[in-house]
Structure formats: structure tokens, C-alpha cells
Amino acid sequence: MFHRLTRTPALFLGVLLLGGLTACDPEGLHSAEHAGPFPHESPSDAADVSLDQALSDYRVRLPEGVEDITYGARKALDGYPFNAQFSLPCDGVPAFVRDNRLVSAGKKTPDEVLTDVMDAGFTPGAGPAYTRAKGTKLPNVVAAVFERPGACRVFLGA
Structure with missing residues (x-):
């Protein structure tokens, strides 16, 4: 049970970071480099x-x-x-x-x-x-x- 509690906050933080990156760059990472x-x-x-x-x-x-x-x-x-x-x-x-x-x-x-x-x-x-x-x-x-x-x-x- 202890392992499950430590993974949940890490997973939540990862989802938050990924969502933040997507919001900042909706066309994909480094899309401006190719335009x-x-x-x-x-x-x-x-x-x-x-x-x-x-x-x-x-x-x-x-x-x-x-x-x-x-x-x-x-x-x-x-x-x-x-x-x-x-x-x-x-x-x-x-x-x-x-x-x-x-x-x-x-x-x-x-x-x-x-x-x-x-x-x-x-x-x-x-x-x-x-x-x-x-x-x-x-x-x-x-x-x-x-x-x-x-x-x-x-x-x-x-």
C-alpha cells in the first residue's frame, strides 16, 4: 500500500506537466522550428x-x-x-x-x-x-x- 501512495502523486504530477506542455505548445514540441x-x-x-x-x-x-x-x-x-x-x-x-x-x-x-x-x-x-x-x-x-x-x-x- 505504501508504494501505491508514492506512485499516485508522481503520476498526477506527470499528467499535470504533460498537460501544461500541451497547452503551451498545442502544435507539438518545437513546431515553430519547422515553420x-x-x-x-x-x-x-x-x-x-x-x-x-x-x-x-x-x-x-x-x-x-x-x-x-x-x-x-x-x-x-x-x-x-x-x-x-x-x-x-x-x-x-x-x-x-x-x-x-x-x-x-x-x-x-x-x-x-x-x-x-x-x-x-x-x-x-x-x-x-x-x-x-x-x-x-x-x-x-x-x-x-x-x-x-x-x-x-x-x-x-x-
């Missing part, structure tokens, strides 16, 4: 530039009708890393590739997007890969495209 200032910013990739600015800097044009856009871009880091992913109808992929002066790079998923591809649950090498055509004087960009029911998922990286 970025830019629309479409990926929760896993920080950005210090907007998506429009990054697309402009890398001279990438997204077609009308893209959905589920997420991106990360860090001008403050050496090399200005940029990555984006989005969905579009698969019949729009050839125009996207052409408009952005991308050429086929086989099936090997480019290293610049490999982690994002695997994190999204796709099998590396299961979709076509693209790279910016040589001699275009445009910033180097790579892409990998994966078909899924109803749409294609495109992963961009630089």
Missing part, C-alpha cells in the same frame, strides 16, 4: 530565398498546373544548394524537359536528388533522369521523374 517564412518551403530543408527567386536564379520554369510543391534553397551556403519537388500530369513532362533545356541522363538517379527520392519512397533508378544540356550557359540543374497513379513526381536539384 518557414516562404510558401512551399520544405519542413526538412530550410530556405533563405523564395521559391520564385530560386527558380529565377536557376532559370527553371515550372509548367502550369504543378501541385504539391516543396523546396529548399540556401543562398547563404557556399554553392547555393537548391532542390524542389512537385507533381504534374505525366504528359506534361516532355514540355517541362524541353522548356528547361534538359537532356536525358539515363536511369541513374542524380546524387543531388537521391536522398529526396528515397525519402519520398521511390526506388532510385526506376525513373528517367535529366541534366541541363551542355553549352546552354545556364546553371546546372538535374531532375529525376517518377510515375505514380495519376501524376508524375519530379525532383529537381542543383
Whole structure:
């Protein structure tokens, strides 16, 4: 009986503390750390530039009708890393590739997007890969495209 009395106050105190933490942070612990200032910013990739600015800097044009856009871009880091992913109808992929002066790079998923591809649950090498055509004087960009029911998922990286 003595053990039961000492556990009850500890359990009550634990419930009180948990309730207090939930009331102070209803979105979950550290939720503000993942909220970025830019629309479409990926929760896993920080950005210090907007998506429009990054697309402009890398001279990438997204077609009308893209959905589920997420991106990360860090001008403050050496090399200005940029990555984006989005969905579009698969019949729009050839125009996207052409408009952005991308050429086929086989099936090997480019290293610049490999982690994002695997994190999204796709099998590396299961979709076509693209790279910016040589001699275009445009910033180097790579892409990998994966078909899924109803749409294609495109992963961009630089």
C-alpha cells in the first residue's frame, strides 16, 4: 500500500506537466522550428530565398498546373544548394524537359536528388533522369521523374 501512495502523486504530477506542455505548445514540441517564412518551403530543408527567386536564379520554369510543391534553397551556403519537388500530369513532362533545356541522363538517379527520392519512397533508378544540356550557359540543374497513379513526381536539384 505504501508504494501505491508514492506512485499516485508522481503520476498526477506527470499528467499535470504533460498537460501544461500541451497547452503551451498545442502544435507539438518545437513546431515553430519547422515553420518557414516562404510558401512551399520544405519542413526538412530550410530556405533563405523564395521559391520564385530560386527558380529565377536557376532559370527553371515550372509548367502550369504543378501541385504539391516543396523546396529548399540556401543562398547563404557556399554553392547555393537548391532542390524542389512537385507533381504534374505525366504528359506534361516532355514540355517541362524541353522548356528547361534538359537532356536525358539515363536511369541513374542524380546524387543531388537521391536522398529526396528515397525519402519520398521511390526506388532510385526506376525513373528517367535529366541534366541541363551542355553549352546552354545556364546553371546546372538535374531532375529525376517518377510515375505514380495519376501524376508524375519530379525532383529537381542543383
